Amino acid sequence: NAGVMQNPRHLVRRRGQEARLRCSPMKGHSHVYWYRQLPEEGLKFMVYLQKENIIDESGMPKERFSAEFPKEGPSILRIQQVVRGDSAAYFCASSSLANYGYTFGSGTRLTVV
Amino acid sequence: DQQVKQNSPSLSVQEGRISILNCDYTNSMFDYFLWYKKYPAEGPTFLISISSIKDKNEDGRFTVFLNKSAKHLSLHIVPSQPGDSAVYFCAASEEGAQKLVFGQGTRLTINP
Numbered sequence: 001n002a003g004v005m006q007n008p009r010h011l012v013r014r015r016g017q018e019a020r021l022r023c024s025p026m027k028g029h030s031h032v033y034w035y036r037q038l039p040e041e042g043l044k045f046m047v048y049l050q051k052e053n054i055i056d057e058s059g060m061p062k063e064r065f066s067a068e069f070p071k072e073g074p075s076i077l078r079i080q081q082v083v084r085g086d087s088a089a090y091f092c093a094s095s096s097l098a099n100y101g102y103t104f105g106s107g108t109r110l111t112v113v
Numbered sequence: 114d115q116q117v118k119q120n121s122p123s124l125s126v127q128e129g130r131i132s133i134l135n136c137d138y139t140n141s142m143f144d145y146f147l148w149y150k151k152y153p154a155e156g157p158t159f160l161i162s163i164s165s166i167k168d169k170n171e172d173g174r175f176t177v178f179l180n181k182s183a184k185h186l187s188l189h190i191v192p193s194q195p196g197d198s199a200v201y202f203c204a205a206s207e208e209g210a211q212k213l214v215f216g217q218g219t220r221l222t223i224n225p
Contacts, residue, residue: 042202043215104157106156107155
């Protein structure tokens, strides 16, 4: 049973491009959470989704960022028109129930040049 | 506004001795606390948690203590082993909320 799979592991984008980060939850998990870690900081909550629904997006920047978790396929975190300040590690986690027993993926490291 | 604070960026401990990692919080609505361990280039791994109705929880070499009046929790690792070298994050959540609020992390190094 594979863990939470995130891809790509590393992503380099030029300023103004779009970044698309994918997260496949563990088998049987229908709850997905996205966190961002800036250098030398802790993880910051971004968004919590269940299949086809955004439950809590209180940590998402109001512009340029969006997330989805379709009925089929992985969850996607999309960042439009990236800026240097978007450079960070983005972690996805999943759980089978709405609880804190998340399993985290290995993260996607986004570098904006 | 840093609601969860880990004031020690790093800690170095001799193998076999006790490691004590500390965490302070400001939000009195937090009622569930967790510790995660993170190796470089990997995601955080859940270690141990504690509910606000308890003041201690133990799991093998790991014990978490919660002092609600001081809004302080600590993680004790004994005996410390080289494989414990990692960054440790404290996290907290309010009742009913799914999101976790993380501290900045403490880098623990266990010396042989």
